[in-house]
Amino acid sequence: MFEITEYSVERVLDPYGILSGTRYEFLLDLNVPEDDELHQEEGVTLRVVYVDEESGSRIAKYEFLTTTSNKYIDFELEEDEERMVLAFCTEHAREAEA
Numbered sequence: 001m002f003e004i005t006e007y008s009v010e011r012v013l014d015p016y017g018i019l020s021g022t023r024y025e026f027l028l029d030l031n032v033p034e035d036d037e038l039h040q041e042e043g044v045t046l047r048v049v050y051v052d053e054e055s056g057s058r059i060a061k062y063e064f065l066t067t068t069s070n071k072y073i074d075f076e077l078e079e080d081e082e083r084m085v086l087a088f089c090t091e092h093a094r095e096a097e098a
Contacts, residue, residue, distance in 0.1 A: 001081065002030040002038065004088060011096040012049070021053030023060070024093045028085070029067065038075050043067030050089040057090050 012023040026048040032039045049061040059082065064073035077085065 001084075002032045002036070002044070004028050004085075005031045007088075007092065009089075009092055009096045021051045022093075024050045024052070024089065024096050026050060026089055026092070028088070038064065038073070040066050040073065042069060044073065045070075046085065048085060048089060050086075050093060052090075052093055057086065057093075059086055059089070 006029040008027045010025050012025050014023065026046075028046040028048065030044045030046055032044050038044060043066065045065045045067045047063050047065060048059055051058050051060045062077065062085070064075045065071065066073060
């Protein structure tokens with residue numbers, strides 16, 4: 001299991017009003033144990049598109065990237081990791097409004 005060490009959040013604007021809910025983009029810097037198959041020497045960042053709608057909140061999309069070269073890492077979140085990331089995004093989304 002990884003740990004979120006730093007993050008940034010921005011509200012994603014929908015100038016055409018096509019998308020439902022409010023979208024946020026999170027960039028989460030992760031501390032991944034060396035014995036984890038996700039571990040990368042240059043670090044791991046998780047990019048998350050988080051959606052807050054009347055019916056609830058959800059992760060619309062996510063991708064793992066290497067921190068320094070920004071290369072895509074083909075990896076999926078485990079269920080417990082996805083719950084943790086969703087809870088983190090829910091807690092911190094409103095910071096983009098400030």
